[in-house]
Amino acid sequence: MTIRTKLFIFIPLLVIFLNIIFFFIFQSSKQMQDSYNVMMDRILDYKEITDETNVNLRSLNQYLVSPNERTLNDFNQHKHTLDELQANVVQHSSDNNNLEITNFKNMLRTFIEQEEAVIQALEQGNLDDYTYYYSEAEKTAQYIKEKEQTLVDLELNFYQPLYNKIVADSKQLNQLGITLIFATTLLSILIAIGLSRSITNPIGRLVRTAKHIAKGNFSTSFPPVKTNDEIRILSDTFQQMVENIHNLMQKNIESVEKDRLVKELELKALQNQINPHFLFNTLNVISQLAFIEGADKTSDLTVSVSNLLRYNLRKLDKPVTLAEELNHAREYFIIQKARFRDRVQFITEIEEAALKQVIPCLTLQPILENAFVHGIEHLEDGAVITICVKKQADHVFVSIADNGVGMDEEMRQALLRLDEKEIPANHSTAGHTTGLGTKNVFKRLELFYEKTNLVNIKSKQKQGTVVEFRLPLKTV
Incomplete structure (x- = not known):
């Protein structure tokens, strides 16, 4: 998961979580407000009915004092308003106030009927009925006011527990909201710290590793990066880059070592050449003179020496x-x-198919020289040196064997340890004490083919020695 993805996931989730908390707090407040509004609407409706009853009574009184069309219209208008309020009062009926609402509605109907009776008695000129009904209307208006107070008390009593519960729930929700906000803030801080550490810690370790590598310490172990993000890609890329640099340096070191070994052989050859052209010319003269005198073996030997020297003085690289x-x-x-x-x-024993195999110059002669000088030199007769060359599936097998004095295990192991420069001193005059010559051959083979474990030596004292090469296929 990339850092960008982590941020895109974390920030929206945090915002959504906070919005949910605020939504529940808002809903709780809204529920409490709605309940309060319903209660207040009912109380205000009751009060409006009571006030309208008093207004009706006053407008009736004005009409009685001054009976004319204007006061009558004013009375009828207020009476119509009271009729509408009386019809709507049924909406406020519930289980706890059903009886009181019914009585309240009946009182309003009675009050309206009494007002109508007053108007009718006035129109008929019946003073006694007019006075009676007006007095009854006043009493009914007083009853309505008292009933309105009773209904208000019922509403307050009914909504008080609900209101208290809503307030308590609101307090709990507010406390929960505060707790959640605190927890969310703490969680956000922890996640931010964790996220920042997941970025800065690997980078810090990479910086420290880079400082070690800058000092040339390529063996420094890379810190593991467990996250699967850009930091992991950066770490893997940096590690690959360091490995490439290290491999390139190793190749350069091997190339320098190879050049050193070649120069070492060339130096030895130069030390022995002593005016090679003069020596070649002299050998040719000796060869021709021997041929003229009929000494064919001497002539052939001289030619071989000349060829040997010429081969040894060629470019060894x-x-x-x-x-x-x-x-x-x-x-x-x-x-x-x-x-x-x-x-x-x-x-x-040579297979023709293997003769095109490419090999470093002067590979076989040092091994043959050791076989002669340190292997069979002390044998009176029966000495045998065998060179075997075979081509196999993925390599060419070359072995040089002698039946000479052989060597002990310590000497054999010392020859195969190419990281050691010297042969043990106590083996300097017995067996295959080839010094740098043999190791030079082995080391040049590894550098040339860029592989290890190409050489093996089999030897037992007084039974002979076999030097084996397994050369990876490489042709011109």
Whole structure:
């Protein structure tokens, strides 16, 4: 969930929640106000009827004092108003005041009839009836006023418990509203703190990590980001960027190491070349002279030495094919054969399909040299060195085996630990004490193919040694 989505969810929910609280408070107040309005409307209606009764009585008195058309019309108008009020009074009837409303309505009807009787007696000139009915109308008006007060008391008594309940409910709702507002405010603060921390804390950890990385500490562990928002994307992207930088630096370091190893070999070759052109020319002269004198073996040996030196002095940073390396190995064996004669036998088992495999220059010769110098040199006869090359599904298998003196386990492990620069001192004169030469080969193979675990050594003392390469397929 993105930060924007969190805000869009949190803020509307908070507003809706507050609106619900205010709505219930408003409804409670409205209910109380409506009940109060109903009660007041009834009380005002009762009072209006009582007042209109008195007005009717006064207008009747004015007509009696001054009987004319104007006072009669005024009386009839007020009488009509009282008739309407008397008809509407039924609307205020309820279970608690039904009897009183009926009596009140009957009193109004009686009052109106008495007024009509007064008018009729006046028109007939009957003074006694006129006086009697007018006196009765006054009494009825007084009864109506008293009944109006009774109805008001009933209304107040009826609405008082309801009013008290509404007031109590309103107070409770107000208290609940205040509590909810306080709780909502507190919850909003907590959510705001949590939301801000979910943003600032990961950013703070990323800043601290970036400072460590800026100091060159690429091994710094990245803080976990559990949220699934922009901060997570930023953290993952930053982590990927750091990994890419680290990998690039590792490649640069490996490239520098590879160049160093190549330069080391070139330096050794330069130390041994001593005016190579003069040496090549001299060897060619010796070869031709030996050929003229009929010394074919001497001539062939001289050519092999010349080829060997020429191969060793080439650019070591340029890869060669496995076929070229094997030809170079054969030249080296020819030279060693002149020294060891029939004491050593050189066997090759080569698959033609593997000869186009690309390999670093001068990979096989150092291993062969170790096999001769430190493996079979002390054997009187029966020495065998075997080179086996096979192409398999995803790699080329190369092994160089000898049946010489072998080596102990400590020495074998030391040769395979490429992070160590030196061979143990107590192994400096026995077995395969190749020093940097052998390790240089192993390390250059890993740098060249950009993979590890390409080399294996099998060896037992007095039983011989086998050096195995598993080279990933790589052709020109």
